[in-house]
Amino acid sequence: QVTLKESGPVLVKPTETLTLTCTVSGFSLSNARMGVSWIRQPPGKALEWLAHIFSNDEKSYSTSLKSRLTISKDTSKSQVVLTMTNMDPVDTATYYCARLLNWNYDYWGQGTLVTVSS
Amino acid sequence: QSALTQPASVSGSPGQSITISCTGTSSDVGGYNYVSWYQQHPGKAPKLMIYEVSNRPSGVSNRFSGSKSGNTASLTISGLQAEDEADYYCSSYTSSSTLGVFGGGTKLTVL
Numbered sequence: 001q002v003t004l005k006e007s008g009p010v011l012v013k014p015t016e017t018l019t020l021t022c023t024v025s026g027f028s029l030s031n032a033r034m035g036v037s038w039i040r041q042p043p044g045k046a047l048e049w050l051a052h053i054f055s056n057d058e059k060s061y062s063t064s065l066k067s068r069l070t071i072s073k074d075t076s077k078s079q080v081v082l083t084m085t086n087m088d089p090v091d092t093a094t095y096y097c098a099r100l101l102n103w104n105y106d107y108w109g110q111g112t113l114v115t116v117s118s
Numbered sequence: 119q120s121a122l123t124q125p126a127s128v129s130g131s132p133g134q135s136i137t138i139s140c141t142g143t144s145s146d147v148g149g150y151n152y153v154s155w156y157q158q159h160p161g162k163a164p165k166l167m168i169y170e171v172s173n174r175p176s177g178v179s180n181r182f183s184g185s186k187s188g189n190t191a192s193l194t195i196s197g198l199q200a201e202d203e204a205d206y207y208c209s210s211y212t213s214s215s216t217l218g219v220f221g222g223g224t225k226l227t228v229l
Contacts, residue, residue, distance in 0.1 A: 103152035
C-alpha cells in the first residue's frame with residue numbers, strides 16, 4: 001500500500017525558513033520510474049507545483065520560487081525534504097507531497113496546513 | 119496566473135454530461151500525451167482521475183473520460199451524480215524548465 005505523509009510546523013514567522021518532510025511507504029525512492037513532488041494550495045486557491053526530485057537525484061523547481069526552494073531525499077529513511085526560505089504570509093497554504101509516476105501524481109499525502117504569521 | 123487555462127466553473131444536472139477544458143500550448147498539452155486530471159473535494163487531497171490524456175486508474179468510474187485535440191485537453195463526466203461535485207484540475211508535462219504545470223481549477227456544481 002502506497003502512502004505519503006507530510007510533517008512539519010503548522011506555524012512559521014515571516015522571514016523564517018520552512019522545512020517540510022514527506023515520509024513515504026509502499027515504494028522506494030530509488031525506483032527508477034518514480035519521483036516525488038511538492039505541491040501547495042493557498043486557502044481557496046488553485047494547486048501550485050513547487051518542486052520534484054527523481055530517483056537519480058535530478059531536481060526541478062518552480063521558476064518563480066526557485067531561489068527560495070531546496071528539495072532533497074534520504075532514500076534510506078524514505079523521506080523527501082523541502083525547505084523554503086524567507087517565508088511570507090502569502091506562503092500560507094496546504095502543502096502536499098505526491099508520488100510522480102510517468103508525469104502523473106498518482107498518490108498524494110493528506111497535506112499539511114502551514115500558516116505564516118507573526 | 120496558471121500556465122494551463124480552465125473555466126472557473128461548470129454546472130450540470132444529475133444524469134447530464136459536462137466537459138471541462140484545459141488549454142495549454144505546444145510546449146505542454148499539445149506536445150505530449152502526459153495530461154492528467156484530478157478531483158478534489160473540500161478539505162481533501164486531490165485524487166487522480168485520468169492519466170496520459172485518456173486512461174483511468176483502477177477504481178475510477180467509467181463515467182469519467184479524457185481526450186485531447188491540439189493544445190486543449192478535455193475531461194468529460196457523463197451521468198452526473200451529486201458526488202461528482204468538486205474542484206477539478208488538469209496537469210501536464212511541460213518542456214519548460216519547470217517540467218510540471220497545473221491548470222487554475224474548475225468548480226463543478228451539480229444542480
